[in-house]
Amino acid sequence: MIARDEYIKARDRAAGMFRDAGLVISDTEAKNIEVADFGLSNLSEEGGLILSLANTERIAMRVMALFPGQSTPEHWHIGFDGYAGKEETLRVIKGILYLYLPGEDNLKYGRIPEGKEDMYTCRNETVMKPSDVVTIPPGRKHWFHSGPEGAVFYTVSTLAVDAKDPFTDPNVVRKTVIPDE
Numbered sequence: 001m002i003a004r005d006e007y008i009k010a011r012d013r014a015a016g017m018f019r020d021a022g023l024v025i026s027d028t029e030a031k032n033i034e035v036a037d038f039g040l041s042n043l044s045e046e047g048g049l050i051l052s053l054a055n056t057e058r059i060a061m062r063v064m065a066l067f068p069g070q071s072t073p074e075h076w077h078i079g080f081d082g083y084a085g086k087e088e089t090l091r092v093i094k095g096i097l098y099l100y101l102p103g104e105d106n107l108k109y110g111r112i113p114e115g116k117e118d119m120y121t122c123r124n125e126t127v128m129k130p131s132d133v134v135t136i137p138p139g140r141k142h143w144f145h146s147g148p149e150g151a152v153f154y155t156v157s158t159l160a161v162d163a164k165d166p167f168t169d170p171n172v173v174r175k176t177v178i179p180d181e
Contacts, residue, residue, distance in 0.1 A: 001177045002037045010035045014049035014065040021094035021152040023063060025051065038073050039173025045113045048072040048144075060086075060160035064153055066097070066146035071113060074100070074120050074143040074168040077136075080161075085138030088157040090128065096147030097128040101140060110145035119169035128153070141168070 002010075015030035034050040037043045049065040066072065077086035090099065098110040103124030112120040122141050126134060136142055138158075144151075163174055 001039065001041050001179055002035065002043060004178050004180050006043065007035050007176070007178055010043060010047075010049060010067075013067070014051075017049075017065040017094075017150060017152055018051065018063060023093070023152075035176055036072075036174075037176050038167070038169075039175075039177065040073070040169075040171060042113070043067075044070065046071050046073055046116075055160060057159060060155075060157045062155045062160075063093070064151075064155055066095075066144060066151045068146060068148050068150045069111065070146050070150070071110070071120070072144040073172050074122060074141055075165045075172075076141045077138055077157075077160075077165055079138060080164060083159060086157045086160055086165075087135065087138050088155055089133060089135040091133045091154045091156070092128045092130050093152045093154065094130055095149045095151035097151040097153055098145040098147070099126040099128055099134060100124060100143045100145070101126070101136070109147070116169070121168060 011033045014033050018025050029051060037047045040046045047070055051063045054061040079085035100122040101124045102122050105123035107123045107125050110125060120143055
């Protein structure tokens, strides 16, 4: 849950991050930035800011911002109704993005939110800098953490159905709740 004023401040901050990264976004697009707190009510530590540029039945293109030191909770993209699940390609535009996948534990730079060690099981760290690209296959657990200046990155994928994505943390709620709505 997130208060309306916090939502607006976060949305406006993300729009500024996108523009500082060289993206041209309209005022309407800026107002459509999704502030995802994942129902955890701790946006500064766990969340993500998402601007959907395209979302069809075949592809999705988004740009995401993470505030400095912010993590997006561990999740994966499952298949359903004959669909194999979302394949996602990330490309960093600005800042440093730490990507975590299953594999050898080499976590060095990122930070798991305190008390959430069981909710962030992937510890194989990939340090992504501007122009770095990684593709994540369907069904593979992953999470993100941003560097000290935050991170802005593209995510281009096959069909995106966020409401179906499972999260390791059972407390995650995919749709942001604003109490006055």
